[in-house]
Structures are given as structure tokens and as C-alpha cells.
Amino acid sequence: xxxxxxxxxxxxxxxxxxxxxxxxxxxxxxxxxxxxxxxxxxxxxxxxxxxxxxxxxxxxxxxxxxxxxxxxxxxxxxxxxxxxxxxxxxxxxxxxxxxxxxxxxxxxxxxxxxxxxxxxxxxxxxxxxxxxxxxxxxxxxxxxxxxxxxxxxxxxxxxxxxxxxxxxxxxxxxxxxxxxxxxxxxxxxxxxxxxxxxxxxxxxxxxxxxxxxxxxxxxxxxxxxxxxxxxxxxxxxxxxxxxxxxxxxxxxxxxxxxxxxxxxxxxxxxxxxxx
Amino acid sequence: xxxxxxxxxxxxxxxxxxxxxxxxxxxxxxxxxxxxxxxxxxxxxxxxxxxxxxxxxxxxxxxxxxxxxxxxxxxxxxxxxxxxxxxxxxxxxxxxxxxxxxxxxxxxxxxxxxxxxxxxxxxxxxxxxxxxxxxxxxxxxxxxxxxxxxxxxxxxxxxxxxxxxxxxxxxxxxxxxxxxxxxxxxxxxxxxxxxxxxxxxxxxxxxxxxxxxxxxxxxxxxxxxxxxxxxxxxxxxxxxxxxxxxxxxxxxxxxxxxxxxxxxxxxxxxxxxxxxxxxxxxxxxxxxxxxxxxxxxxxxxxxxxxxxxxxxxxxxxxxxxxxxxxxxxxxxxxxxxxxxxxxxxxxxxxxxxxxxxxxxxxxxxxxxxxxxxxxxxxxxxxxxxxxxxxxxxxxxxxxxxxxxxxxxxxxxxxxxxxxxxxxxxxxxxxxxxxxxxxxxxxxxxxxxxxxxxxxxxxxxxxxxxxxxxxxxxxxxxxxxxxxxxxxxxxxxxxxxxxxxxxxxxxxxxxxxxxxxxxxxxxxxxxxxxxxxxxxxxxxxxxxxxxxxxx
Numbered sequence: 001x002x003x004x005x006x007x008x009x010x011x012x013x014x015x016x017x018x019x020x021x022x023x024x025x026x027x028x029x030x031x032x033x034x035x036x037x038x039x040x041x042x043x044x045x046x047x048x049x050x051x052x053x054x055x056x057x058x059x060x061x062x063x064x065x066x067x068x069x070x071x072x073x074x075x076x077x078x079x080x081x082x083x084x085x086x087x088x089x090x091x092x093x094x095x096x097x098x099x100x101x102x103x104x105x106x107x108x109x110x111x112x113x114x115x116x117x118x119x120x121x122x123x124x125x126x127x128x129x130x131x132x133x134x135x136x137x138x139x140x141x142x143x144x145x146x147x148x149x150x151x152x153x154x155x156x157x158x159x160x161x162x163x164x165x166x167x168x169x170x171x172x173x174x175x176x177x178x179x180x181x182x183x184x185x186x187x188x189x190x191x192x193x194x195x196x197x198x199x200x201x202x203x204x205x206x207x208x209x210x211x212x213x214x215x216x217x218x219x220x221x222x223x224x225x226x227x228x229x230x231x232x233x234x235x236x237x238x239x240x241x242x243x244x245x246x247x248x249x250x251x252x253x254x255x256x257x258x259x260x261x262x263x264x265x266x267x268x269x270x271x272x273x274x275x
Numbered sequence: 276x277x278x279x280x281x282x283x284x285x286x287x288x289x290x291x292x293x294x295x296x297x298x299x300x301x302x303x304x305x306x307x308x309x310x311x312x313x314x315x316x317x318x319x320x321x322x323x324x325x326x327x328x329x330x331x332x333x334x335x336x337x338x339x340x341x342x343x344x345x346x347x348x349x350x351x352x353x354x355x356x357x358x359x360x361x362x363x364x365x366x367x368x369x370x371x372x373x374x375x376x377x378x379x380x381x382x383x384x385x386x387x388x389x390x391x392x393x394x395x396x397x398x399x400x401x402x403x404x405x406x407x408x409x410x411x412x413x414x415x416x417x418x419x420x421x422x423x424x425x426x427x428x429x430x431x432x433x434x435x436x437x438x439x440x441x442x443x444x445x446x447x448x449x450x451x452x453x454x455x456x457x458x459x460x461x462x463x464x465x466x467x468x469x470x471x472x473x474x475x476x477x478x479x480x481x482x483x484x485x486x487x488x489x490x491x492x493x494x495x496x497x498x499x500x501x502x503x504x505x506x507x508x509x510x511x512x513x514x515x516x517x518x519x520x521x522x523x524x525x526x527x528x529x530x531x532x533x534x535x536x537x538x539x540x541x542x543x544x545x546x547x548x549x550x551x552x553x554x555x556x557x558x559x560x561x562x563x564x565x566x567x568x569x570x571x572x573x574x575x576x577x578x579x580x581x582x583x584x585x586x587x588x589x590x591x592x593x594x595x596x597x598x599x600x601x602x603x604x605x606x607x608x609x610x611x612x613x614x615x616x617x618x619x620x621x622x623x624x625x626x627x628x629x630x631x632x633x634x635x636x637x638x639x640x641x642x643x644x645x646x647x648x649x650x651x652x653x654x655x656x657x658x659x660x661x662x663x664x665x666x667x668x669x670x671x672x673x674x675x676x677x678x679x680x681x682x683x684x685x686x687x688x689x690x691x692x693x694x695x696x697x698x699x700x701x702x703x704x705x706x707x708x709x710x711x712x713x714x715x716x717x718x719x720x721x722x723x724x725x726x727x728x729x730x731x732x733x734x735x736x737x738x739x740x741x742x743x744x745x746x747x748x749x750x751x752x753x754x755x756x757x758x759x760x761x762x763x764x765x766x767x768x769x770x771x772x773x774x775x776x777x778x779x780x781x782x783x784x785x786x787x788x789x790x791x792x793x794x795x796x797x798x799x800x801x802x803x804x805x806x807x808x809x810x811x812x813x814x815x816x817x818x819x820x821x822x823x824x825x
Contacts, residue, residue, distance in 0.1 A: 166658035170717075173616050174672040174724060175645035188662045 007267040014263020020256035024249075028077050031070035039063065039071040039223040047239045059228070059242045060235050068223050069249050075224040076253065079136070080205040083143035087205075088198045090144065091151025092187075098152070099159025100182055110156070113149045121146040125208055129217045136219050139212055143205050154197055158190035192268035199261035203254040210250050225250050281352075283455050283487045284310040284333065284372075289347035291328050294339075302328040302342065303511040310455065315481055315488040317498045317519075320508035321534075321739040326491050329508075330457050333489075334372060335364050351455075370400055373448035377460040379440035383432040390416075390428030393447045402451060411450065419446045419476060438469035442476065449480065456481070457489045462497065466603035466766070471810035474501050493739065495538045496769075496813030499523055507531050523816060537744040538818035539769040541811065543792040555594040557627075558728050558760045559615070559648075564588040564624035566610055566784075584610040585621070586784040592728065597754065597761040599775030599792070601768060601807070607784040608764045612732045615762065616650050617641060629727060646676050649721035653733035655713035659705040665691070665716055666701030672724045683723075690719040693756075695749060711742035715749065722753070730762045735770060747774060768811050769818075772796060780804050 008014055044053060046062040056065035098109040116124075128142035162168065163186060171181045212218055213226030225246040232242030286309065291302040303325035310316050318326045331337055333349055333356060349356040351372065356364065368374075376382040384392060393412045397403065403411065409428075416424035419442040432440055441461060448456055458477065462470040478501060481488045492498060498505060502519040507528065515528040526532045566585040584607045592598045602608045613619040615626055617633060625632045633644055652658035659668060669687035674680055688698045694715040705713060714734055721729055734750070735743040747770065754761060765771050771778055772792060779789035780803065788801040799805045808814075 166652040166654050167660045169613075169618050170650065170652065170658055170720065171660075172618055173645055173648070173650050174675060174720075175642040176671075176675050177642070180675065185660055185663075189660070 004267050008263050011263045011266055013259050014266070017256045017259025017263060020252055021260055024073055024253050024256065025077065027070050028073035031067070031074055035064070035067035035070060037067075039067045040221075047235070049239075050241050050245070056245050057239075057241050059232060060239065065228075065242065065245060068228055069225070069246055071223040072225040072228060072246060072249065073253070075136075075222055076206045076209060076250070079140055079143065079209045080202040080257075083140045083147065083205040083209075084198055084201045086140070086144035087148040087201060088151055088194065091148040092155050092194060094148070095152035095155030095157075096159050096182060096187070099156035100163060100178070100186065102160075106156070109152075113152050116146075117149045122208065122211060125212060126215065126217060129212055134212075134217045134219060136222060139209060139218055142212070143208050146208070147201055147204060151194070151197055151201065154193060155190060158193050159186055162186045162189045192264075196261055196265040196268065199257060199264055203257040203261070206250065206254055206257075280312045280314070282309050282311050283352060284489070285348075285350040286329070286333075287348045287350065289329065289332060289349065290345040291325070291332055292343050292345040294341035299511065301345065301511055303332075303508075306347070306508070306511075306513050308506050308513065308516055310487045310489055312454070312487050313481075313485050314503040315478070315490055315501055316504045316506065317490045317492060317502035318506045318508060319492055319495065319498050319534075321493060321741065323510070324508040325511040326493075326508050327459055328511075330374070330459050330489060330491050333457060334368055334374060335361075336374070366400070369396055369448065369453060370402070370451045371453050372455040372457065373451070373453040375441075375444050375448050375456065375458040375461045377463055379437060379444050379464065380432065382444055383440060385432050387431075388428070389430050389432065389435070389443050393443075393450055396447055396450055400451060412446075415446045415450045416443070418449065418480070419443075421446070436469075437465055438472060441465060441469075441473055445473075445476065445480070449484075452484065453486070455487050455489065457491075459491045460493070461490075463492070463494070467768070467810040467812070468603065468806060470497070470812065474812070477501065494812060495523075495535060495740070495818065496811065496816070499813035499816035507534070534740060535818060537740045538813075539744070539747070539767075539773045540818050541769060541772055541796070541814065543772050543796055555596070557591050558594050558629065559762070560591040560627040561615065562589040562625055562627075564611070564614060564626065565622045566607075566614055566619065567622055583784045585614065588624070588781075588784070588786055590779055590786065590789070592760055592762060594760055595758050596777065597763055597775045599763045599765060599771040599778040600781055601765055601771045601778060602781035603766060603807075605783070606781040608766075608781050609732055610784075611781070612650065612730050612762065612764050616648050616730055617645070618650075643676065646672070646724040647727045648730060649724055649726035649728075650730045650732060651714070651717045651721050651734045653736055655710040655717065655737055658717050659713055659720075661705055664702050664704060665696075665708075668705070668716065669720045669723050672720065676724065686723060687719070690722055691716070693722070693753065694719045709742070710738055711746055714738065714746050718750070718753070722757070728760045728762060730764070732764045733766065734763075736765070736767065743770070750774065768796075768807060780807065 040063060042062040043064045044058055044062050046058055046060050048054060048058040050057040054064050054066055056069060059065055059068070094109050094113065098106040125142040125146045128145060129138050132138035132141065168181060168185060171185050209218070209224065210226035210229070213224045214230040216230060218224060218227060228246040229243045232239065236243055287307045289306045290304050293300060293302050306329060308316070318329065320326045332344055335356070344357055347357070351367070356367070383389070390412055393415065394408055397408045397411065413424045413428060416427050421427045421439060421442050427435070427439070427443065435443065461477070462473050465473060474497065477488060477490070480486070490501060498519070504517065505519050505522040506516040507514050507522065507530065509530050514530045515522060515526065522531060523535070526535060564585050565587060568582045568584055588611060590598065600608045600611060610619060614621045621634060624634070626634050628644065628647055631644070633641065636644055666684060666687050669690060670680065670683040673683040673686065688701060691698065691700050696712060696715055705716065708716065735746050738746060751774070753759065763771065763774055775792050777790065778792050778795050779786045780795070780801065781787070782803050788795060788799065788804050795804060796808065799808055
């Protein structure tokens with residue numbers, strides 16, 4: 001564990017990513033403290049440029065863009081984390097069962113996974129949110145449903161790899177139950193791959209969420225980055241910052257998560273990097 | 276030997292540096308030797324002795340850029356190979372100095388026909404006129420005694436057997452008629468009978484073409500069969516070199532002496548334990564066991580290959596006895612071990628463990644019956660869960676079967692001491708131990724369940740000869756103290772001879788001969804057994820306790 005932290009800290013891009021990510025998390029946590037009112041509240045004249053009365057200026061309704069971006073960080077991170085957690089659980093369960101038991105269980109589960117993979121994932125997410133009426137829950141649900149298949153495939157491969165090792169045969173020959181072998185012997189050996197993929201999935205989930213709310217497919221009472229960009233796009237020629245600033249926020253967050261994910265990958269699998 | 280033999284390669288003070296952070300600063304240090312025309316020089320040593328590094332340094336073939344030659348000279352007929360340009364080195368490779376690798380499957384390109392791969396060597400070196408090249412390839416395939424060269428020319432690597440692939444590799448190395456052939460463990464991946472053929476081929480070609488052969492191996496049996504001169508390496512340094520007869524017959528270095536004594540002899544230890552009483556009850560009785568791989572599936576394909584891994588196998592073991600199963604790869608011996616421990620389901624036959632047929636047990640009954648038969652695996656690196664401490668690995672089995680954790684842990688401590696590890700090992704992880712120590716942990720784990728029968732599947736095949744000897748001694752010791760019943764699977768007749776009371780020889784899924792070790796070794800009844808015994812490398816040389824060197 002100590003080795004892991006040391007290896008991670010030696011990786012400069014990963015540390016930069018981690019610092020940026022902690023910054024975003026800090027902003028998200030502090031948003032209600034610094035801006036106690038609602039981010040939808042009108043505070044001044046519309047279309048004020050950045051670095052005037054307000055750090056990021058105001059939008060076409062005179063709302064403080066700084067507060068909006070800060071509150072948007074809460075939504076993006078929350079949806080990213082929850083959707084990824086659900087998709088990971090689903091993917092690990094399905095991929096793990098398929099990889100461990102093999103045979104017809106594997107065939108059945110993998111065919112189901114393939115059906116999900118053949119549908120273009122963003123269109124599928126749009127469809128799900130549209131059918132279920134846009135809300136925080138339906139967005140999380142839609143993102144989870146479209147993002148578990150790659151995780152299931154990865155976990156299945158990892159389970160097959162570990163299951164064929166001799167130490168699993170040793171477990172079987174000692175008379176252990178399937179449950180014990182899966183949870184105590186195979187899963188810990190696949191954890192590093194799951195963590196790395198999961199961390200990158202958070203970035204994808206944030207992008208999908210931004211895309212959905214850009215199209216207006218999200219809870220209208222929640223301020224999110226995609227929503228601000230969507231609302232500001234009609235005024236792009238007169239007030240570029242309304243779109244540009246939340247766009248930068250998405251860019252920075254997704255990049256930070258990707259850097260951290262890469263760093264985790266290198267730190268958890270040191271042998272891959274050495275050659 | 277012709278007096279006109281000249282020195283081809285002269286290596287002086289060769290030092291190869293390892294990247295910082297490796298377990299030692301130099302892979303090899305201050306190594307000097309020479310290779311003459313008309314001779315086979317064997318470099319012998321354990322894994323990690325740096326013997327392969329030397330061979331790779333000659334042709335500049337290091338796997339990583341971080342490994343560099345630090346000092347020394349490699350002199351090939353007056354030219355220092357360390358100083359020449361890359362282009363010159365490329366021109367020398369294969370034309371003057373050729374190399375044969377250990378793994379014939381990975382050293383050949385799987386998507387190219389054998390003939391094309393050899394032809395490519397001629398094309399790259401633009402040797403001779405293009406029209407005659409095909410004939411030259413056919414000639415060299417013929418020279419390595421591949422049957423039907425025209426067919427082999429158009430074959431892909433996967434269509435050949437392991438021995439044929441190694442012959443093709445040798446043909447590729449020989450096609451430009453080099454003066455020096457470097458062979459890096461060329462027979463290690465092969466079965467004994469194939470190994471014997473390849474060794475004979477190397478010897479024949481070396482004589483015919485008057486080459487110098489640098490032969491790298493860890494196996495003293497092979498050395499005894501093939502070497503004219505020997506270089507013994509240990510931890511990157513040459514500890515002894517000289518004529519084969521002298522090094523094998525009267526070794527000067529202690530290390531060589533220890534190595535030679537560790538090679539198991541070919542004469543059964545006629546001990547008191549061999550008199551295992553026939554009155555003891557049978558622990559295991561297997562009859563009519565069959566297993567076929569390649570099931571037809573839902574839509575049977577025509578011509579799908581079905582392999583009879585086990586074909587009507589029957590055997591029995593009495594309490595306190597050690598039965599050895601020997602055979603080459605593909606003989607079904609590992610499948611037999613896995614059927615008996617029910618890791619694989621047999622198609623037919625019965626397995627009686629203490630008179631209970633374990634092939635018909637249900638899930639739950641089977642799970643509790645499993646503790647009666649425990650297995651030790653071949654691969655010391657793959658058979659221990661890397662994420663668990665040694666203590667929990669050993670204690671887990673009994674805990675699963677209902678022993679109180681505190682009791683299981685104290686038992687684990689006793690067992691680790693029994694196999695020669697101290698109690699501090701409990702809290703450490705498998706990667707902190709060497710191969711031999713890991714096999715000890717594997718043994719402790721199996722013993723923790725107090726099984727009625729212990730199945731050992733090639734337990735020492737992955738170990739160096741010194742460690743192998745220690746583990747075999749430990750096994751003998753534990754067996755005597757606990758009165759264990761053992762099924763010992765191995766491909767190595769030398770090992771089988773030292774460990775087993777009775778022996779069964781397997782070929783293509785069938786037991787062709789079985790009986791007491793002394794009888795099978797001195798009067799083999801079946802032709803295949805005789806063939807196996809004749810192929811054991813270094814038969815003429817006395818090793819181990821027979822040699823009387825101590």
C-alpha cells in the first residue's frame with residue numbers, strides 16, 4: 001500500500017490530475033457555504049463579462065455564473081460517482097458470474113451484454129431519459145444502463161485469467177464454496193483493473209450527463225454544466241463566456257479524472273510500465 | 276580431434292551491467308572463456324547465473340536497453356564484436372554466428388510457412404543466386420532429418436511437433452553454414468525422447484560441419500552427454516572450466532561438486548521403506564477411468580478432434596506407499612491427478628477413496644470429501660494467491676472445514692516449522708519467498724488438512740537442481756514422519772527413481788507398465804519404458820550418491 005502511494009506520487013501528471021480533482025471537489029463542497037442562495041437567483045444585470053462584479057460574469061438572465069458553475073460541480077460529480085458505482089456493481093456481478101462459471105451461464109450473459117453494446121450508447125441514454133421523464137434518478141439510471149457492458153467484459157476476462165491459475169484449483173481442492181472463492185480469492189486479484197476502469201468511467205459519465213442536460217434532458221430545477229451551456233448557446237456570439245466557462249469546467253474535471261486513472265493504472269500495475 | 280582446430284570466439288573479462296535497482300549490479304562479472312572449432316562447449320549453471328546473458332552479449336541481443344556491456348572483449352576471429360557497427364553485427368548474425376532458442380513455438384513466426392522463414396534468411400543476406408535458394412532450404416531441412424522436406428517447407432509452425440519445430444529452428448540457423456552455433460537451452464522445452472534425438476542431431480551436425488557449438492543448459496545430464504569442455508557459472512561468475520571428463524569426474528570447485536551431488540541418481544534407493552507391507556489397506560483404488568477432451572457440443576462438428584486423455588486407467592495405492600506416475604507431456608498424467616482430486620470430472624470409471632466412490636458424490640458431500648485428498652502443484656508462482664499472507668493460506672483450509680481459527684493458526688505455525696520455514700513467515704506474502712520456499716508453503720497448505728492421500732503434480736520440475744534436492748529430501752522426511760500416502764506425478768525418471776516405491780508408466784492415456792521401482796528400472800518389460808530409460812540424459816555418468824562425491 002505504501003509502495004503504491006509512493007509510485008503514484010512519483011508520477012507528475014497523475015499528481016497534477018489529483019490536485020485539480022481535489023480542487024473541483026473542494027468547489028463542489030463549498031458551493032452552498034460561499035453562495036448560500038439558489039444558483040437560479042438573479043443578482044445583477046445580464047451579460048456582464050467575467051472579471052467584473054462577478055468572477056465569471058452573469059448569464060442572459062443576470063444569474064451569477066460563478067455560483068452556477070460551483071453548483072454544477074456538485075451535480076456532475078454526484079451523477080458521475082453514483083452512476084459509475086451502479087454500473088460497476090452491475091458489470092462486476094455479470095462479468096464475474098460469466099467468467100467464473102463459464103459454459104451456458106457465460107454464453108447467456110455475454111449475449112445479453114452484446115445486445116446492450118450494439119445500441120449506440122448516447123442515443124440509448126437519450127431514449128431512456130425521454131421515456132422515464134427527465135429527473136436526477138432517471139439520468140443516473142440511464143447512464144448506468146449504458147455504461148456497464150465494457151466493465152462486464154473486462155471483469156469476465158480478468159475472472160477467466162485468475163480462475164485458470166493453480167491457486168484457484170488449490171482452493172477448489174480444499175473444498176471451498178463458490179462464494180468464498182469468488183469473493184475472497186478471485187475478486188481481490190481483479191480489483192486493480194476494476195479500480196482503473198471505474199475511475200475512467202466517472203469521466204465518461206460526466207460527459208454523458210453534460211450531453212443529456214445540454215439537450216434539456218435533465219432535471220430543470222438543478223443547475224448543471226451541460227444545462228448552462230445549452231441555455232447559453234443562443235447567446236454564443238454576444239456572451240461567449242456563458243458557454244466557455246462551464247465548458248472549461250468539464251474539460252478540466254474530465255482531464256483530471258483521466259490523469260488520475262492513468263496514474264492509478266501505472267501505480268497498480270508497475271510491471272507494465274518498466275519495459 | 277584435428278590438430279588444425281582454431282579458436283573462433285574468445286571472451287575476455289566480460290562484465291554486463293544490470294540497471295540500478297536490480298538484485299545485483301552485474302549480470303555477469305569478469306567472465307573469460309574461449310570456443311574452438313570442432314568442439315561443443317557447455318555453459319552450465321542454475322537460473323540467474325547469467326549463462327544466457329553471455330550468449331546474448333555475443334550477438335548483441337539484449338531484451339532491454341537498460342542492460343549494457345560494462346567491460347571486456349568478445350573476440351570473433353580477430354574482430355571485437357563489442358566495437359563493430361550495427362550493420363557489421365547484422366551481417367555476422369546467422370552467416371557466421373547463428374543462434375537457436377529455447378522455445379521453438381515462440382521463436383518461429385506463427386503466420387509464416389517454415390520454408391519461407393528459412394528462405395528469408397537467405398534473402399536478407401542476399402546469399403547465392405536466387406534461383407537456387409529453394410533447393411538449399413530443402414537440403415538443409417533434409418540435413419536436420421526432417422521427414423519429407425517438401426511438405427515441411429509448406430507447413431506452418433503449428434502443424435509441426437515440438438521436436439520438428441526445434442529441428443526447423445536448427446535448419447534455419449544452419450542454412451548459411453555458420454562457424455559458430457549458439458544454442459540456448461534448446462531441449463529444455465522438449466520431452467526426454469525428443470531431447471535425446473535433438474542432442475544427437477546437434478552432435479552429428481557439429482562433427483560434419485566442423486563447427487564450434489556454444490551450448491547453454493542447466494541440466495548436467497545433457498552436459499554429460501554432449502560436452503567436450505564445460506564452463507560452470509554461479510551468480511554471474513565462472514567458478515570452474517575445463518575438459519568435460521575432468522569437470523564431471525574430478526570437479527575442483529565446491530559449487531560444481533554440490534551441483535553434481537544434487538542430480539538424482541538412476542539407481543533406486545533400496546531402502547527399508549521399500550518393504551512396505553502388503554497387509555496395509557488400500558487408500559485409493561481407481562478402476563476403468565476414462566476422460567475425453569473435445570466434447571462435441573450442441574452442434575457436433577464433423578472431424579472435430581477428440582483426445583483420449585485417459586483410457587481405461589486402473590491403479591491402487593496402499594497406506595504409506597508412494598506411487599509414481601511417469602510419462603511425457605500429453606501422456607495424461609496430469610489429467611489423471613486432476614481426475615483423482617476431482618478438479619476434472621471423469622467420463623467413466625470409479626475412484627474409491629477409503630472404499631467410498633467419490634465420482635458419484637453430490638456437491639456438498641464432495642466438498643467435505645476433498646480434505647481427504649490434497650494436491651501440491653507444479654508452478655510455485657501460480658499456486659499461491661498473491662494477495663494472501665502465508666499464514667492465512669495455510670490456515671484457511673482447516674477453517675473452511677470447521678476448525679476454530681485460533682487452533683488452525685497455531686497448527687499453521689507448526690506446519691511451517693515442519694517444512695523448514697520459521698514462524699515469521701506467517702505474516703508475509705508469497706512474493707517474498709523463493710521458488711523452493713513457495714513449494715514448501717504449498718506442501719504445508721496441503722498437509723494442514725491432514726489428507727489421506729497427497730497428490731504431487733510435478734512438484735520439483737520448476738526448481739533448480741539444488742533446491743530440487745532440498746525439497747525432495749524434505750518430502751522424504753515428512754513422508755516418513757507422518758506416514759503419508761503419496762501419488763507422485765513427474766516426467767523426470769531420475770526424480771521418480773529416488774522418491775517412489777512403485778511406478779506406473781503412462782503413454783497416450785494408458786498405463787503401459789507398472790511395478791516396483793527397482794524392477795521397472797532394471798528389467799523394463801514394455802518397449803516404451805526401455806525407450807524412456809534410454810533417453811534419460813547423462814545415463815553413462817554417475818550422479819548424486821552413486822558418484823561418491825561428497
